[in-house]
Amino acid sequence: MGNQATRAGHVSAKKADAVTHTGDSANSVNNLSKSSSGTELESNMHMQFLPIESLAKILSHLTNDEERINGITASVFQRYLFPNYPELGEKLFNHLHHAANVSTSYLSANCFKQQAEKFLSVMNDQAVLENYVKMYSDIKGDGNINPDGLKALLNISYNIFMNNSGLSSCIYKGQIIDSAVSSCVNNVKSILQFHGKNALSVSYVSNWIWQNCARVIYGPHRYIIHVLTTAYRNGNALLSKEQPQPHLLIPTPILEQPDSPCFPQVLLPMSYVWLLSSTLPECYLQADNSPKDITHALIAKRMGNVCPRHWTLLYNSSEHGTGANRFLHHVLGYRGPTLLFIRTVSANEDTSRPIYCICSAIEWRESHLYWGDEDTLGIELFPSYRIIEKGAKVLYLNTNIRGYPHGLRFGSNPRSPYINIDESFHSVSIAGAPYPISTLEVWGCGDAKLRERQLEIKKWQVKEAEKQRIVKLSASDWQDHPDRYLLELAGRASYNESNK
Structure with missing residues (x-):
């Protein structure tokens, strides 16, 4: 009886607990239904982003004072936030205005705050890229992007990179940008001509950029993030021309030039470095120097590498000489990623000179087998910009192993390599x-220590070769040395006379 009463007590207790939990869950469900949906809760969390709220208040106040409008207009947004890049400011405002879907030509402070927070909250790289392609597309028309829009997007990325690197503009800027645009357009040129169109879909352009130069929008995105989150600190002046403009600490490469001041050949142009840095894997951009702290590492990954920190010249055929032995002497022993640039001579003046880049993520080696890792790739730089092939076992270098083809090859098909x-x-x-x-040209993409180690190895090899040249022999050893008899047979008088 007592056991039964105890069990009954347990059962009743469990029922009471069940009723209590059921009531709690019901209350929680009622509370959720009374409050807001999950999406609204997420938007409410974004509303706590104070920098955007402060910025919206300042912009709204400026618009009211200057234009007597209770909101934010494109002219105020452009003049106070993007005085150095008015086109970028106009594109960004139009993008936010289109996303808000409002009937007025301006945005209310609350609407601007919501759209700006929504724009900054996108964390997926492909979604961020697609937003920028949409910014430079025909928003008010069919929504597609024409070649001029794609060129404008690449131009703003290049200009932000060059302005923040402190370097003068590169004369090859137009060449590399036109190369990228023509590569994107030529893939579907026949389809466009067939349908009588001169524009590309946003999804197609986004996919092409993602496949060939995914990080090209890192510069503009980083700049916009910096402007929207820090401009309010300057008060009502914001970032007008009277105020100091934001300067991003973009690491730039140290491109070592030859010692000769009369060297005529133009080495790796900065415009090529800019576009290559948006294509190459992280190992070529010195990702090993990323912060060890998890928080700072996530921030660094989010901001991305706009340009590599240090590329150094290992070999240039115009300066160091042409030939397999000269190439091997200057390239072998460098235990880091390298870039091999191949500039050709066109058959006639009317045709363009193709320029290619072979990217090796590991040390060069001589072998009768194909080698390379997953970060090894080949890139066509001119007349089109595109990735030819990427993957393991696509490189081949052999200059002395008999019975196998000699030369340097790139491509996964041994019978028909793309570059030979x-x-x-x-x-x-x-x-x-x-x-x-x-x-x-061969450029090393590792840090300075890798270059120093390679030079130390070369110095050691020279010392060993000098040691082997000088052979010290005693008098007794020389008497029976075969070289002595060869010299006598050749008619050296000193040896013949000494024997007589």
């Missing part, structure tokens, strides 16, 4: 078309 440099390193075959080589 002959054993003399004077000509190259690209997709089966032969070209004379104008110059070959």
Whole structure:
């Protein structure tokens, strides 16, 4: 009886607990239904972003004073936040205005705050990229982007990079940007001509940029984040021309030039560095120097590397000489990622000179087998900009192993490699078309310590070679040395007379 009463007590207690939990859950459900949905809760969390709220108040106050409008207009937004990049400011405001779907030509402070927080809250890289392609598309029309819009997007990325790096503009800027635009357009040129269109869809352009230069919008995005989150600190002046403009600490490469001041050959242009840094894997951009702290590492990953910190010249055929032995002497022993630039000579003046880049993420080696890792790739720089192929076992270098092809090759198909440099390193075959080589350049993408180690190894090799040249022999050893008899047979008088 007592046991039964105890069990009954447990059962009644469990029922009471169940009723209590059920009541709590019901109350929580009622509270959720009375409050807001999950999406609204997330938006309420974004509303706590104080920098945007402060910025919206200042912009609204300025608009009211200057234009007597209770909201934020495009002219105030552009003049006070993007005085140095008015086109970028106009594109961003139009994008926020279109996303708000309002009937007025201006945005209310609350609406601007919501759209700005929504724009900054996008964390997916592909979604961020698509937002910028939409910004430079025909928002008011069919929503597609034409070649001029794509060129404008690349131009603003280049201008922000160059202005924040403190370097003068590169004369090859137009060439590399036109190369990227033509590569994107030429892939679907026949389709556009068939339908009589001169524009591309946002999804297609976004996908092409993601495949070939995914980080090209890192510069504009980083700049916009910096402006929207820090401009309020200057008060009502914001970032007008009277105020100091934001300067991003963008790390730039140290491109070492030859010692000769009369060296005529133009080395790696900065515009090529800018676009390559948006394409290459992180190992070429010195990702090893990223912060060890988890929080700062996440911030660094979010902001991204706009440009590599240090690239150093290892080999240039115009300065160091042409040939396989000169190439091997200057490149072997560098235990880091490298970039090999191949500049060709066109058959006639009317055709363009193709420029290619072979990117090796590991140390160069001589072998009768193909080698390389997943970060090894080939890039066509001019006349089109695109990734040819990427993957493991696509590189081949052999200059002395008999029974196997000699030269340097790139491509996963051993029977028909896409790039094939002959054993003399004077000509190259690209997709089966032969070209004379104008110059070959190899740049090391590691830190300074890797270059120092390579030079130390070369110094050690020179010392060992000098030691082997000087052979000290005693008099007794020389008497029976075979070289002595060879000299006597050759008619050296000193040896013949000494024997007589």
